[in-house]
Amino acid sequence: MSLLGPDEWQAVALSLRVALWATLAGLPPGILVAYALARWEFPGKQVLNGLVHLPLILPPVVTGYLLLLTFGTRGPIGAALKEIGIVFAFHWTGAALAAGIMAFPLLVRAIRLSIEAVDPKLEQAGATLGASRLWVFATVTLPLTLPGILAGAILAFAKAMGEFGATITFVSNIPGQTQTLPSAIYAFLQVPGGEASALRLVAVSVAIAMAALILSEVLSRRIAKRVAGA
Amino acid sequence: MSLLGPDEWQAVALSLRVALWATLAGLPPGILVAYALARWEFPGKQVLNGLVHLPLILPPVVTGYLLLLTFGTRGPIGAALKEIGIVFAFHWTGAALAAGIMAFPLLVRAIRLSIEAVDPKLEQAGATLGASRLWVFATVTLPLTLPGILAGAILAFAKAMGEFGATITFVSNIPGQTQTLPSAIYAFLQVPGGEASALRLVAVSVAIAMAALILSEVLSRRIAKRVAGA
Amino acid sequence: SGACAEQVTVFAAASVKTAMDEITARFTEETGETARVSFAGSSALARQIQAGAPADLFISANPGWMDTLEADGLIDDATRTDLLGNSLVLIAHDPEAGAVEITSDLPLADMLGEDHLAMALVEAVPAGIYGKAALEALGLWNAGAPKVAQADNVRAALALVATGEAPLGIVYATDAHAEPSVTVLGSFPEDSHAPITYPVARIRDSDSAVADAFLAYLQGPVARAAFERQGFTVLTE
Amino acid sequence: MSLRVSIRHCFGGFQLDLGFEAPPGLTVLFGRSGSGKTTIVNAVAGLLRPDAGRIALGDQVLFDSARRIWQPPHRRRLGYIFQDARLFPHLTVRQNLLYGRWFAPRDSPPDEIDRVIDMLGIAPLLSRRPGALSGGERQRVAIGRALLARPRLILADEPLAALDEARKSEILPYFERLRDETEVPILYVSHAPAEVARLATSVVALQDGRVTRHGSATDVLGDPEVTPLGAGAAGAVIEASILRHHEDGLTELEAAGGLRLLIPSVPRAPGTPLRVHIEAQDVMLATTRPERISALNILPCRIRALRMGNGPGALVQLDACGNLLLARVTQRSVSALGLCDGQEVFAVLKAVSVAKGAIAGGPRPG
Amino acid sequence: MSLRVSIRHCFGGFQLDLGFEAPPGLTVLFGRSGSGKTTIVNAVAGLLRPDAGRIALGDQVLFDSARRIWQPPHRRRLGYIFQDARLFPHLTVRQNLLYGRWFAPRDSPPDEIDRVIDMLGIAPLLSRRPGALSGGERQRVAIGRALLARPRLILADEPLAALDEARKSEILPYFERLRDETEVPILYVSHAPAEVARLATSVVALQDGRVTRHGSATDVLGDPEVTPLGAGAAGAVIEASILRHHEDGLTELEAAGGLRLLIPSVPRAPGTPLRVHIEAQDVMLATTRPERISALNILPCRIRALRMGNGPGALVQLDACGNLLLARVTQRSVSALGLCDGQEVFAVLKAVSVAKGAIAGGPRPG
Ligand SMILES: Nc1ncnc2c1ncn2[C@@H]1O[C@H](COP(=O)(O)OP(=O)(O)OP(=O)(O)O)[C@@H](O)[C@H]1O
Numbered sequence A, B: 001m002s003l004l005g006p007d008e009w010q011a012v013a014l015s016l017r018v019a020l021w022a023t024l025a026g027l028p029p030g031i032l033v034a035y036a037l038a039r040w041e042f043p044g045k046q047v048l049n050g051l052v053h054l055p056l057i058l059p060p061v062v063t064g065y066l067l068l069l070t071f072g073t074r075g076p077i078g079a080a081l082k083e084i085g086i087v088f089a090f091h092w093t094g095a096a097l098a099a100g101i102m103a104f105p106l107l108v109r110a111i112r113l114s115i116e117a118v119d120p121k122l123e124q125a126g127a128t129l130g131a132s133r134l135w136v137f138a139t140v141t142l143p144l145t146l147p148g149i150l151a152g153a154i155l156a157f158a159k160a161m162g163e164f165g166a167t168i169t170f171v172s173n174i175p176g177q178t179q180t181l182p183s184a185i186y187a188f189l190q191v192p193g194g195e196a197s198a199l200r201l202v203a204v205s206v207a208i209a210m211a212a213l214i215l216s217e218v219l220s221r222r223i224a225k226r227v228a229g230a
Numbered sequence C: 001s002g003a004c005a006e007q008v009t010v011f012a013a014a015s016v017k018t019a020m021d022e023i024t025a026r027f028t029e030e031t032g033e034t035a036r037v038s039f040a041g042s043s044a045l046a047r048q049i050q051a052g053a054p055a056d057l058f059i060s061a062n063p064g065w066m067d068t069l070e071a072d073g074l075i076d077d078a079t080r081t082d083l084l085g086n087s088l089v090l091i092a093h094d095p096e097a098g099a100v101e102i103t104s105d106l107p108l109a110d111m112l113g114e115d116h117l118a119m120a121l122v123e124a125v126p127a128g129i130y131g132k133a134a135l136e137a138l139g140l141w142n143a144g145a146p147k148v149a150q151a152d153n154v155r156a157a158l159a160l161v162a163t164g165e166a167p168l169g170i171v172y173a174t175d176a177h178a179e180p181s182v183t184v185l186g187s188f189p190e191d192s193h194a195p196i197t198y199p200v201a202r203i204r205d206s207d208s209a210v211a212d213a214f215l216a217y218l219q220g221p222v223a224r225a226a227f228e229r230q231g232f233t234v235l236t237e
Numbered sequence D, E: 001m002s003l004r005v006s007i008r009h010c011f012g013g014f015q016l017d018l019g020f021e022a023p024p025g026l027t028v029l030f031g032r033s034g035s036g037k038t039t040i041v042n043a044v045a046g047l048l049r050p051d052a053g054r055i056a057l058g059d060q061v062l063f064d065s066a067r068r069i070w071q072p073p074h075r076r077r078l079g080y081i082f083q084d085a086r087l088f089p090h091l092t093v094r095q096n097l098l099y100g101r102w103f104a105p106r107d108s109p110p111d112e113i114d115r116v117i118d119m120l121g122i123a124p125l126l127s128r129r130p131g132a133l134s135g136g137e138r139q140r141v142a143i144g145r146a147l148l149a150r151p152r153l154i155l156a157d158e159p160l161a162a163l164d165e166a167r168k169s170e171i172l173p174y175f176e177r178l179r180d181e182t183e184v185p186i187l188y189v190s191h192a193p194a195e196v197a198r199l200a201t202s203v204v205a206l207q208d209g210r211v212t213r214h215g216s217a218t219d220v221l222g223d224p225e226v227t228p229l230g231a232g233a234a235g236a237v238i239e240a241s242i243l244r245h246h247e248d249g250l251t252e253l254e255a256a257g258g259l260r261l262l263i264p265s266v267p268r269a270p271g272t273p274l275r276v277h278i279e280a281q282d283v284m285l286a287t288t289r290p291e292r293i294s295a296l297n298i299l300p301c302r303i304r305a306l307r308m309g310n311g312p313g314a315l316v317q318l319d320a321c322g323n324l325l326l327a328r329v330t331q332r333s334v335s336a337l338g339l340c341d342g343q344e345v346f347a348v349l350k351a352v353s354v355a356k357g358a359i360a361g362g363p364r365p366g
């Protein structure tokens, strides 16, 4: 299709990859944190809760800058990870990290709400039947939380598709490596007359996100139907 | 307190006002849309759902630009509203509008998840007792959705406190008028040596959001306890 | 329509914030009139002026946007002046790095090795555009292009070098000037790129009585001193 | 006001296809688990829209698939006591109880609330929330909530299943009074034969989504062919009225044909119609009048029919002055006493057996 | 294995403070709505941590507040049949049934699953989800789920309340077999006197969070002072064993002192111990041996005690060859027959009355 140039297609592919990874890699810790916030009492719970929300409150540039300081090759964590061959700086994985962190509060909130809606009586029933806490979680809580996980995942995906401020600050914009759709769009908007080009990219971005959205609605409806017992 | 200058206090006050209004004004339509998405079937449902998520997907600059085009004094809606005395352009109300729209998907998702978790059997019980759909909504669905509304509101508030891209693009960064905390932070970050000042503002912003967060946790726990029947 | 008569509203590129804050404070002290400045990216400000923003003056970091407004008839052409100039420098993270002369012989690729050269967006942001033009003029672009990490603005590019993420970067002299954790290796020859100017103009619809006074003040000695302290070249007499 | 129901509905494997008319009074839906009772009640309540059919309450059509009529539940003015209590978890017990009042016409006697609360024994619970109630307490609040909505039709889906006998015996008279003193029709699902015998004006027996038998309580419970209650519950229902009260605490009843029965005192005025359910297994037969025995009711009867069961038992249909009576005896006794059709025998039954939970104010005539 | 419970717990206004020992077999918790039955069961299950006390199953301490012992529910290996079914809505009926198996030792007879599914009549439901089940179906699946977990202790909170009589009579024998043939102790909450009489090895009567009476079923149900069942349920329990089977389908039992009873056939080998619950209201008294009457059991007795009630009734304690028997008669009969303490009388009872739901395999001695 000649709608987009090769660079732009690259940005589309990269954005998809970044958003998918940001969402998928965010899910396990997201579920864990959501569960902890929903069901456990522990010291520092409010601190954890605050931390999770931080990317929402901070201007993205600040988040990006903080990421640069910690996960950059010279940052404390970044340096350690580099030893074992994991690099975030100027790499698409860094874009995924930034997008994932920006999307994390949305993911956690949705999952947490769903976990809170699971009737503890069902979890108790699982426990009396011999399931340990972990098993109860895996066989009762988690399946009943699926709609929330799906909702959280789609929010996170959409957010990751649109994230730009933290990403560009952290990993900048290297075509083919870290140039995602939103940074390409941003670039077009900086120059007079770039609106039309920006619009094409916006359309692509919206189309992808809408497809994901519709998919998630279909899945979620199927889950709801099964539980309602049709 | 000499921590912040008068301009900066103004920005704090404005940010609070903007975030509160963005959240409060967003609640009624947010609840309505969430209810429609959760419980109704209508043509264009997927379109509505997509529209709601749009601000998440679009880079904030694009959202801000679109707002400027539609709600600016020369935009189609902006011009019409100006006739009846409502002005968004370059006014704090515009900042609230931008923040509200950016926060809207978060608000709607949280409320929708909560509505979907309300047992329709309870709504049926209300109906058999003579409550019309609206009354059932007001007396059964809505109170049972409170935790989700609270969660959505706090997400929206945090997002509104942190929103910057769409706001600065739409209503600019005029001190005392449209300069919110995040745009003040942005401006500091654009100049050499502004980091320390930016950091102070970030701290204020985070403190406010954390206070709101803790308040919401306390409220939500109280609600949960009441329903659990302590 | 402009703002109310007692004050002037200036839309200014965010990079002049420090100097402008000082200038507006002095202006208020001296005249009793207030000047409000809205700092944002030049593109955002220009679009807002297109949409009818209540701005009286516009200081752009990008002459292109001023051209656009001029073409749209939104500014008072007569008042347009190139207010400030700036220059491009090559900076390094390494504090020990010695000064180099920036010519076509500069071994940029070797200096970078596996690492990146931080710049602002080379197609979109003025600092990036000028930087790319300079590298092209010096015949260094092809060697450097694959290594360029483009930030969304100069400050972010500077931050990449300041944190050491990128060993080298190309930024404005004004930015390098105030950042202690980078070392200036050298300036790009002025003829390697189009002159870097910050034009100022009065908005046509502005009805502020203070606007002209402030425009003059910007070109006065107090403003000149403030701008120069930040490393700008003042282009007006 | 009578309720006419005629519906067809299909759930995956389950087919409901039935019709019945519930006369004024209390109609029991009776059938095994999964036979479709709750489905019918839901259709009447408007919570389930059947595939086809018609439901009418008096003149008012609630549902008619042919005429595309559908009244939403809140317009039907029901009191539905759900099989699962379905209390509102966010409201206190008091708020739950008064919920229906917000939407009901305000013409209720002011002491009704206190009366219902007293009867249900839930006064100490009023400020609690449902989460802190026991199973039976929850069910009682659900009963109260439905009754206080001043409904035009009461739907009760096993309302007493979770309650103890003592509590049941306090609540049953309330349903009796509702049945006898108000015009509100009651559709009542129950598995308990004693409840059915005591409350039912008419009984609809269901099996696999179909009506197998439908008629007055007297008819359905007196028919030895219909023992959906389990064999133990077969019995006859005799319509009688109070003749007089004796000083030693016994009440004498008179039924058709001048049949007299003695039962422990019933605190109603002479002349009050009463219905007596006599279980087949409480009736003994003797071929000569037994003497010096504690049983107070020794009724001369003629054997109408003798039905041998598969086991060791036999069911004997008796005619006592024109009233149908059933006796369950062993086949050994049948042959020992030489029982046969048409024979004159004495039915022996204790006053206390007649009384146990099986006495009820007869339904109003009409 | 016996279960020892001794706990104190306080909920707002409600105080639970009790102790009892449930011997091997089936222990019924019996008491009015809100008396604390579910609270006890929850404490035993580990779903509620009492304020103080101790709970031990055999040698294993499940909870001891003094020694700070607390076994989490999943280590207790229970089969808890909840008052509300609590099925997993996202699993099919089959998956619900097999849930406990994942965690149970795999030593179960392979046909157990089919046997339980058959007994509960839920074979057609296996692939459905709980949302599409009727109330009784749900309860049956819940029973199956608990039984199939191969628990070391069964907790049943009104498991049969939602079921019809026919279904109950299919499931009751299964509980009897569990009680008699396995070592698994059963804690069983029930309001139904017939169930209690039939199943209980021992009975714990509760009121307001306290134990009012505790002992073997024989003791508690035979004591006319304790009629928490409602007066109708007072009765005696006689421990007997099968003597022989007659050809006409009757079974002859022998109790202490050579007392013989005829009841409809019980398909067990001669010698099997049986428990017979005889309700007071099913017993007639005669001062001369009645002739030509259908009742097959005419037992010579001596009157041990005569207790006049407030109403027209009287409760007579009888000694039948050393067995306690209760009879409920009217005071009119007492004076007509001139009954007094020590008098020799005949207790007249029908074979079918003895049989009705009140026969049970006697608990194992010990
Ligand atoms: N979470 C709670 N908070 C306060 N009170 C409670 C709570 N749970 C139960 N109760 C009270 O404790 C008492 C005992 O409750 P429990 O559920 O044990 O009763 P039960 O004997 O099982 O009754 P039922 O037969 O009605 O199920 C009741 O009065 C109940 O109201």
Ligand SMILES: Nc1ncnc2c1ncn2[C@@H]1O[C@H](COP(=O)(O)OP(=O)(O)OP(=O)(O)O)[C@@H](O)[C@H]1O
Pocket: A229, A230, D011, D012, D013, D014, D031, D032, D033, D034, D035, D036, D037, D038, D039, D040, D083, E131, E132, E133, E134, E135, E136, E137, E162
């Ligand atoms: N949503 C559904 N989908 C499929 N089948 C259903 C659904 N709801 C009920 N059924 C089936 O319809 C039949 C009738 O159900 P219903 O609830 O009316 O039974 P019931 O007579 O009330 O039984 P119970 O006494 O057990 O409550 C049952 O076999 C049940 O499995």
Ligand SMILES: [Mg+2]
Pocket: D037, D038, D039, D083, D157, E134, E135, E136
């Ligand atoms: Mg049902």
Ligand SMILES: [Mg+2]
Pocket: D134, D135, D136, E037, E038, E039, E083, E157
């Ligand atoms: Mg209970």
